[in-house]
Amino acid sequence: MTNSDQSISINRAKGARIPPFAYALTVCVGVIGSNSLALGPIAPAVAINLATDVPSVMMASAAFGLGTAASAIFLGRLIDRYGPRLMLVTALLLLTAGLAGSAVAPALVYLVASQLVVGLAAGIALPSIYTLASVIAPPGRESETIGLVLTGWTLSMVAGVPISAAIADFAGWRMVYAIVALATLAACGAVSLAPAREGPSGKATSPLAALGVPGVAPLLIACAAFMAAFYGVYAYIGEHLHSALGLPVSANGLVAASYGLGFGAAAFLDRLIDRFGAGRLLPRIFVAVACAYGALAIASGSYVAMLVVVFFWGLANHFGLNVMIMRLTGLDPSRRGAIMGLNSGVTYLSLFAGTLGFGAVYAGLSFVALPLAAAGLMLVAAIAAAVARR
Template sequence: MTNIDQSISGSSTRTRIPPFAFVLTMCIGVIGSNSLALGPIAPEVARSLGTEVPAVMTASAAFGLGTAVSAVFLGRLIDRYGPRRMLTVALFALAAGLAGSAVAASLSLLVAAQLVVGLAAGIALPSIYTLASVIAPKGRESQTIGLVLTGWTLSMVAGVPLSATIAEFAGWRTVYMIVSAATLVACAAVRIAPAREASAGTATSPLAALGVRGVAPLLVACAAFMAAFYGVYAFIGEHLHATLGLPVRANGLIAVSYGVGFGAAAFLDRLIDRFGAGRLLPLIFLVIAGVYVAMATFSGSYAAILAVMFFWGLANHFGLNVLIMRLTALDPGRRGAIMGLNSGTTYLALFAGTIGFGAIYGSGGFYVLPLAAAGLMLLAALAAAIAPR
């Protein structure tokens, strides 16, 4: 046992994950904090601006739309100017949009500010994923990307509860000012922290990136994967409140359980490097389909749903990690454009999944949603299986 430990320790020393990965984790955290913050503070925002909560959530829609459009059409600039430079510019624009959100005097100004934030996030996210693949030591790609992905856990487990608390005691505008300041800190860290640089090349059109062998089926898998997630996640809180009769605060534990599972998976990411991302992705998607079936089966029990949420987060972490690994490995010279297509697909799937699953929920109740999501995951597994490794 000692020899094994020493061997692992020596290997880890030779291929240590660069500290810059933690900077990228922080970048994901501030982006996630904005994308998840509006829901909990929407009632306070609505009261302050003299409008209704559904109207306030149009700002969230503007963020998603801006992210999708920017990622698809501007992601190619990452290949032209380099991911680090583009991430620095995007984070500065993100901080400006967040500051604009904090001082917005009307709903229309808030929507406009969140559109700016979305446009910036559409460049920042693919830049982050591209940089994660560039700095990852050989043999520890999944662990590096997994560490970066834990930024989503930070925003979900810490960012969402803190946003609600800050909004209650200091006002919702303070939330955006704090996230804006944190974004500027992240921007400075990206600028000055030492890291391996990606060489600048030529900008690739979205259509050309889509033509890279393997991109199309993996984007189909991404669309099914993300539509399933966002479609179910959007209505699980309403199910707990309306069907199970639980107070709204019960939703907080749901988010925490999912976030803890998502973050805990980072400790197992080395298994992906050991067994290979190519063969694992279809299997991971099938496991996620099984999690959705379990969610439908135990949808009447809050305790069981909490347990399922943990495993849902665990499995989704692996799915997202391996999907990014597969996409970034297809054509290193076009990583930025490919990651832009990935982010664009993700946020279009958010829109489609929320709308489509909303119609299903209205007619069939929550029980049907995880079963529909399981069907989408079977499609994702098939698409991942036929994609070249």
């Protein structure tokens, strides 16, 4: 093939449309995100109905996170063996059952158990989704395809959380889980029926073997720092707005919307990633996220300024998550499922560690210390990403 023919082939590939199947994956991310973010706003209603308190109710959220981490790490390797689509369909069916169980839970222990089931399902679903997104992406449009799928998190933050709170007010908290269960079942049907290539099945790889793939370990370190920073700061913004700035609890809704809009707006710029190269960009993106945290520390005394900074924080975080997934899924296609399982496991362990660790910092100091600590973690992430590139 001549150079001219190669150029024509590349240009045609880059002009290929993102397959409609990507939109089904976006909805899948949206329903998982809606469950993971919904309990916080509706926790007071759940506590009253189940005759308990809010901290006890949030044990269900902890069960979800730990279940997600455990299944992602130890079962993610099955994606390589049985194929990401089959595993995603199975996980969505289990997710539907767990959400239905949450909707009818007669006592707190049943809600916790149901959310553990939801977490186990999500731990398989998320790496399956990211694996499928990387497989179905047209050549030259990998970042755009993954970015589109990631906007499911925007749907859950901008629409899912406020709608869940409204449904809980007017129809009760159980209806929230019932509606998300129906949406999950519909997404399962779309995934089952939509035509899409998913790559050949291989053999299951142990988590330790996947960890041995060159580049995986430093990128997982970067993932841990990135996610601990995000969850550690995001968990205490609402408390800062209420206690330090004297704003009502509802003020946190605009913060979530601003972050979600920034996260979603970045999808329109994802094509730049394919142009400049994921490996070269990732350390620089993490430095940009560190700068966003620094700006958040400076803006922490003003609600309006925080809303502006949070928008750009969401923008930068979208690029960071997108490029990190691109890098991880490209390291070893034959072990892609196991690698993405490790990624999801690290993500949810970092949620647990970040929320706990940053909570201790917040209790001892003030909110300003949190984005500064997060900025430090992002510099660690940038160094790890640079090492992975080598």
